[in-house]
Amino acid sequence: MNHLIQASVKVDKDSILQTFKNIQDDICQKIELLDGSARFHEDQWDRPGGGGGRARVIENGQVFEKGGVNFSHVYGALPETMSAGLNLPSGHEFLATGVSIIMHPVNPYVPIIHMNVRYFEMSNGDKWFGGGIDLTPIYIDEQQADYFHRSIKHLCDQHDSNYYPTFKEWADRYFYIKHRQETRGIGGIFFDRLRVDENTTIEKLFDFVKDVGDSFVPIYSQLVEENQHKTYGEAEKEWQYVRRSRYAEFNLIYDRGTKFGLDTNGRIESIFMSLPPQAKWLYNYQVQPGSMEARTLSLLKKDVDWIKE
Template identity: 70%
Template sequence: MSKIVQSSTKIDKSFISKSFENLQDAICRELEILDGKAVFKEEKWDRPGGGGGRARVIENGNIFEKGGVNFSNVFGLLPDQMSAGLGLPPGHEFLATGVSIILHPANPFVPIVHMNVRYFEMSNGDKWFGGGIDLTPIYIDVQQAKYFHQSLKDLCNRHDPSYYPEFKEWADNYFYIKHRNETRGIGGIFFDRLRVNPEVSLEDRYKFVKDVGESFTHIYKTLVNENKAKPYSEAEKRWQLIRRGRYVEFNLVYDRGTKFGLDTNGRIESIFMSLPPQVNWLYNYQPQPNSEEAFTLSMLRKGIDWANL
């Protein structure tokens, strides 16, 4: 992937948007190589209020049953509903740009992964970054969970030692399905409203967010390669479809990105790209005691120090 920009480069909204476009290109190339069969199909779209994006979807591959890598750059008048949510009077202009990734593997032992990096700028001068990476294993492997979190901790520590504990806790709280009393997966890092201020420059914030984006494929590729050849049964596939149902519940009930897309008249196909191709809701399904499924359920809770298990 491309290297972090040098400090002499002027970083502004145009540069950040182009950087995210390049990130989409690089990630799609690497995921196609990893899958070895399927290729991304692209649709370009325009937003009536200003801007647009590129939706790229991969389906029916060796690894990925369905996935998407979306880029967007939208701007215009901030909807009244969002103005109220930000505590602002109507009439502000906004720009939002970012890359969003969701991958639903065919093999139940390859975890679902989500990554997002985004930048938001207001006409009143306020600007911030958001994003993160989180993992949703169908079957939790403690050593793999430890690897995932240690990788994120190392990434964060390259920029600020306070980032990982803060953003890890944020992910635990954010990716939480309250009506199920369980986390969506093993979390990761999540951050929002990472503002530019006199203490932290736009360049420093950008370097961290770019590092998150560029680290994604390296971290995830390791997990794919460790699990992609594992055989699985019909019962394990059924469990995958049940767990996918929890993913759908979170995305439709709680996910801010989904709500933002709907509130800003985003492209529906791109917004719902995150949903899996197949899913089951079995009435009051309970796994067998002492099973791998029961173990996974027991670990879907906040506050686990995965990196130090």
């Protein structure tokens, strides 16, 4: 793809920044084609402490009720809360950049999807990559879950056979809504603080992170195409709103990206871009035994092996 860096090009913060911008451009273009009617609106923003970003939001489309593809590049003094979390004395500088994506479809049968890739660099020389991709179906289709996880595993195996089992387990534990005792969806992969060591180089790590970014549209397009024309009624929409409320709860209570954005005085509209346009918190909501909704709830567990032989 046009945003891939050739092996001969040095991997540094400038090349990472440009690649992330290109990933954002590429995904936005393809999401617009996938939707067929809506277009992204861009807001460029500046952070008072240093840096800024490009927030791009798509709304009221044929396929996507709301979605965002955000690029950010922020830097400056490391906040005290983050210094404490990293067990560092105050006074350090940081740089963080990444692309974050969330899509909330119109049709309840099209799953919510989230993806992000990011890079963090400290003034003490420490640097690492993070990211992941995960799926939140409103109605779990086990065959489609198999496809999603099989695709992610294939991506990981091209880089390291340990990546998928390690990062899949990490996702199961990270995307867990403790107060509900259920996972946010069917997971995927989640990784953080991938550093250079004796077994890998920054080029290899960056190649993996780029491939995660490149995987988003090809994987998601198939799920959209398989589900976007399925018929639904008020009951399915209400269930979608209930499941969206769980998504919002996770993002507001547990999500590291939300906390990072708030701790670093990021742009509030960009931070909360991930929230759905509509959701419902119905008192003591109960699903009907034997229903598709009950089936989905029964599968929102950790450590499910979604790949079937």
